Amino acid sequence: xxxxxxxxxxxxxxxxxxxxxxxxxxxxxxxxxxxxxxxxxxxxxxxxxxxxxxxxxxxxxxxxxxxxxxxxxxxxxxxxxxxxxxxxxxxxxxxxxxxxxxxxxxxxxxxxxxxxxxxxxxxxxxxxxxxxxxxxxxxxxxxxxxxxxxxxxxxxxxxxxxxxxxxxxxxxxxxxxxxxxxxxxxxxxxxxxxxxxxxxxxxxxxxxxxxxxxxxxxxxxxxxxxxxxxxxxxxxxxxxxxxxxxxxxxxxxxxxxxxxxxxxxxxxxxxxxxxxxxx
Amino acid sequence: xxxxxxxxxxxxxxxxxxxxxxxxxxxxxxxxxxxxxxxxxxxxxxxxxxxxxxxxxxxxxxxxxxxxxxxxxxxxxxxxxxxxxxxxxxxxxxxxxxxxxxxxxxxxxxxxxxxxxxxxxxxxxxxxxxxxxxxxxxxxxxxxxxxxxxxxxxxxxxxxxxxxxxxxxxxxxxxxxxxxxxxxxxxxxxxxxxxxxxxxxxxxxxxxxxxxxxxxxxxxxxxxxxxxxxxxxxxxxxxxxxxxxxxxxxxxxxxxxxxxxxxxxxxxxxxxxxxxxxxxxxxxxxxxxxxxxxxxxxxxxxxxxxxxxxxxxxxxxxxxxxxx
Numbered sequence: 242x243x244x245x246x247x248x249x250x251x252x253x254x255x256x257x258x259x260x261x262x263x264x265x266x267x268x269x270x271x272x273x274x275x276x277x278x279x280x281x282x283x284x285x286x287x288x289x290x291x292x293x294x295x296x297x298x299x300x301x302x303x304x305x306x307x308x309x310x311x312x313x314x315x316x317x318x319x320x321x322x323x324x325x326x327x328x329x330x331x332x333x334x335x336x337x338x339x340x341x342x343x344x345x346x347x348x349x350x351x352x353x354x355x356x357x358x359x360x361x362x363x364x365x366x367x368x369x370x371x372x373x374x375x376x377x378x379x380x381x382x383x384x385x386x387x388x389x390x391x392x393x394x395x396x397x398x399x400x401x402x403x404x405x406x407x408x409x410x411x412x413x414x415x416x417x418x419x420x421x422x423x424x425x426x427x428x429x430x431x432x433x434x435x436x437x438x439x440x441x442x443x444x445x446x447x448x449x450x451x452x453x454x455x456x457x458x459x460x461x462x463x464x465x466x467x468x469x470x471x472x473x474x475x476x477x478x479x480x481x482x483x484x485x486x487x488x489x490x491x492x493x494x495x496x497x498x499x500x501x502x503x504x505x506x507x508x509x510x511x512x513x514x515x516x517x518x519x520x
Numbered sequence: 521x522x523x524x525x526x527x528x529x530x531x532x533x534x535x536x537x538x539x540x541x542x543x544x545x546x547x548x549x550x551x552x553x554x555x556x557x558x559x560x561x562x563x564x565x566x567x568x569x570x571x572x573x574x575x576x577x578x579x580x581x582x583x584x585x586x587x588x589x590x591x592x593x594x595x596x597x598x599x600x601x602x603x604x605x606x607x608x609x610x611x612x613x614x615x616x617x618x619x620x621x622x623x624x625x626x627x628x629x630x631x632x633x634x635x636x637x638x639x640x641x642x643x644x645x646x647x648x649x650x651x652x653x654x655x656x657x658x659x660x661x662x663x664x665x666x667x668x669x670x671x672x673x674x675x676x677x678x679x680x681x682x683x684x685x686x687x688x689x690x691x692x693x694x695x696x697x698x699x700x701x702x703x704x705x706x707x708x709x710x711x712x713x714x715x716x717x718x719x720x721x722x723x724x725x726x727x728x729x730x731x732x733x734x735x736x737x738x739x740x741x742x743x744x745x746x747x748x749x750x751x752x753x754x755x756x757x758x759x760x761x762x763x764x765x766x767x768x769x770x771x772x773x774x775x776x777x778x779x780x781x782x783x784x785x786x787x788x789x790x791x792x793x794x795x796x797x798x799x800x801x802x803x804x805x806x807x808x809x810x811x812x813x814x815x816x817x818x819x820x821x822x823x824x825x826x827x828x829x830x831x832x833x834x835x836x837x838x839x840x841x842x843x844x
Contacts, residue, residue: 413685416582416637417692418611432626440682 256507262500329387334394342402401433442505531590565743620683758837
């Protein structure tokens with residue numbers, strides 16, 4: 242089964258490219274303090290809004306800070322937001338989805354109606370409102386994105402559980418006296434993880450986008466801490482005279498989101514070949 | 521006469537079938553007024569075609585489903601009122617082997633985890649080395665080897681998987697094993713091996729079997745007592761020998777007639793097959809009132825249209841038919 246997976250995955254060139262790009266992003270984010278040529282908040286008044294040159298490969302901003310260094314540090318924010326937010330939403334989604342699918346009845350109806358309610362709220366505006374109350378910080382953003390994006394996972398896990406509930410190995414586990422929690426987490430969950438993993442990888446892409454949007458609006462990561470979103474804000478102010486300030490962080494967002502999406506879709510095809518035929 | 525170990529009383533199970541979002545579901549009676557009594561250390565067989573309620577009955581006895589009405593007793597204790605430790609000891613006493621060995625083993629657990637799980641849950645063996653020893657013992661009991669312990673279910677053949685299922689069931693040293701068509705997904709040669717294994721284990725572990733099958737040859741060989749089920753009712757219950765030598769209920773007769781036998785080629789060619797019309801399968805929803813078998817019964821009378829026959833004692837056996 243495992244070798245099948247690798248065979249299908251490595252044959253998919255786009256997915257392979259996606260995973261390499263994601264890998265590079267990881268390395269860059271972790272090594273940012275070592276590979277960045279300047280400190281992200283080093284201000285050089287003699288080199289304000291300079292175009293890309295040998296000293297500043299991606300140019301400088303309106304305070305003379307090195308754009309390359311700021312973009313490299315920005316990768317850390319994207320990575321952290323992606324993983325913490327998605328980790329939180331996946332955890333909530335798994336627990337609620339598992340209980341809804343396993344117990345059914347009233348518990349199922351209450352949880353699923355709650356999902357419907359959450360889905361009917363425009364998430365981005367909810368996040369904006371909450372941030373306005375609790376104040377912008379990277380931790381607040383991660384938690385709020387997590388708390389507003391678990392519904393898809395809950396639906397997926399519930400659907401898997403409904404189909405696994407009457408499998409004979411689950412019945413056999415009940416017959417040997419396994420507790421509900423043991424059946425849920427040891428017997429059913431490991432057999433329903435494939436779509437959850439795919440969903441999580443795709444979720445990272447959208448979390449990165451939401452974080453960038455928030456930072457762009459000034460409700461996310463606060464300057465001088467760099468994030469691709471808040472570098473773009475500066476870029477917007479100077480777009481007529483300093484194209485490099487907008488282009489590079491924008492490209493980073495584009496490439497990151499694209500590569501997570503490619504990776505996620507590649508994983509989906511490799512984990513469940515049936516899905517590919519349906520598309 | 522040995523002691524009774526499991527008894528059901530007027531056991532009825534109805535399922536609600538949902539047909540649409542806005543329509544109210546209708547009821548399907550999977551099991552109606554079933555009374556059976558299983559003797560200790562015997563093999564009690566349930567036979568009948570698909571949809572006759574055999575598996576539903578098995579799942580009720582295992583307490584995997586709750587009955588709509590009626591009760592199940594294990595040594596005169598009401599199974600559905602058990603809680604806590606009493607329920608745990610019932611789980612230990614009554615185990616299950618399912619039909620499909622590809623579906624009844626968790627694909628993500630090694631054989632060791634599968635067989636040791638009941639021992640860990642019930643804290644029968646506490647030390648890790650002892651646990652391993654017991655798993656090896658169980659594997660050998662069902663004809664597998666120690667080296668199989670760290671493999672996963674997909675690495676085994678159907679017969680081997682069924683042996684793993686049996687080892688898992690035996691781990692708790694149960695008194696009763698409910699075997700829900702344990703042979704029907706296996707090759708014929710493998711069937712014989714598994715049947716012999718079950719037979720040996722019966723002697724060695726003093727087991728009682730509730731054995732579900734639609735293979736009457738196997739039932740004839742293995743069972744002590746047989747209950748014939750039709751659309752959720754027990755229509756005839758008798759000692760196996762009695763039942764096979766002299767089937768009374770027309771449905772039992774039909775089942776026994778339909779056992780594939782080597783017949784003369786001439787018979788086949790001439791199409792001499794007087795049972796043909798009776799092989800139609802009918803669902804409970806299609807028959808209203810009276811005896812549910814009457815549409816397929818060669819001896820149906822007027823009364824069969826009006827009254828459903830009750831299960832009565834007749835010549836040392838039980839039968840539900842207006843002929844007796």
